[in-house]
Amino acid sequence: MNYPSKLIEEAVGEIAKLPGIGKKTALRLALHLLKRDGEQTASLAEALVKMRLNTQYCHQCHNISDDELCQICINPRRDASVVCIVEDTRDVLAIENTSQFKGLYHVLGGIISPLEGIGPGDLNIDSLLSRLSDNGCEVREIILALSPTMEGDTTAFYLTKRLRQFSVKLSTIARGIPIGGDLEYADEVTLGRSIVSRIAYE
Amino acid sequence: MNYPSKLIEEAVGEIAKLPGIGKKTALRLALHLLKRDGEQTASLAEALVKMRLNTQYCHQCHNISDDELCQICINPRRDASVVCIVEDTRDVLAIENTSQFKGLYHVLGGIISPLEGIGPGDLNIDSLLSRLSDNGCEVREIILALSPTMEGDTTAFYLTKRLRQFSVKLSTIARGIPIGGDLEYADEVTLGRSIVSRIAYE
Secondary structure, eight states, X not given: OOOSOHHHHHHHHHHTTSTTOOHHHHHHHHHHHHHSOHHHHHHHHHHHHHHHHHOEEOTTTOOEESSSSOTTTTOTTSEEEXXXXXXXXXXXXXXXXXXXXXXXXXXXXXXXXXXXXBOGGGSTTHHHHHHHHSTTOOOOEEEEOOOSSHHHHHHHHHHHHXXXXXXXXXXXXXXXXXXXXXXXXXXXXXXXXXXXXXXXOO | OOXXXXXXXXXXXXXXXXXXXXXHHHXXXXXXXXXXXXXXXXXXXXXXXXXXXHOEEOTTTOOEESSSSXXXXXXXXXXXXXXXXXXXXXXXXXXXXXXXXOEEEEEOSSOOBGGGTBOGGGSTTHHHHHHHHSTTOOOOEEEXXXXXXXXXXXXXXXXXXXXTTSXXXXXXXXXXXXXXXXXXXXXXXXXXXXXXXXXXXX
């Protein structure tokens, strides 16, 4: 495509490097910024650079944080005896939004995926093990909250093997028919699993 | 949503101001930038600010340009006797990509839309009229290339009224069944128009 301006072309190229944004969308965004007040572009650029330079990962759970320890880890009202293992920060946010979990997290920073060349060594697994080996460790239960995909299951299998040495209860989030889901349209694997792992009425 | 970091929250807020990007996508983009090299964020921010500060609109056709006149207007090989009127720069790019038009453009910078409060005064119409009134004006034909929507048709109607005073040929791009389109699935208005404005074999 012949862009009317070199500067636009550069900006479109940079925007289109973001995931899920192609050249056409990038151009739309660039033209939007051109139409708006210059301040909007300036504050967008500043917010991005400030975020990139100043955020860090929590030393304990590897969640994104403004300080050495994240707001969840330093919160005395959270239950430090339960740790939920998730793939990334977005999963922490998703679980936090449910208001159903009061424990701490451990963010793996990815998932084992041989296809993408991501092995256990690329994830925050060693720090999880040393967190559990620590003398003052209060962790009694670990919940694996990984996506029910091939990669998620591989990671869960690897983790359960590594975590067996610790005297902690291991569990995984329930798989089944989503609330509001229609049995008729559920896939066979999910429906089958939901029967195998049926929940008894108390 | 409770963001793990104020800086992320600010960045997400700024990204989500862009059209078509919600908070979830904005978070995904922010986390993507955090995972990548800091240089990517820096060059994205720089490209945006540079673009916003340094691009201008062509004094003649209002297309985006690095200089006072855009590369199309200063190109001596373009046919200055035909001017194509479009809504915005994206339409110029789309038409340029067809390689079927060798004339010049006039970018209105919007379209008449009473619902959004955009009237003729907000568009680059006065400059079009003065461009045509100019003594050295070579324009012989004006092509309206506006979207076949209510707003596009309103704008076209308004323009034809204003342009009648000049001795220029007025035309609009053809409406009809798209190439590769299936008659069966074409909407009635388009199919009806394509019969009314049928093209005789020569």
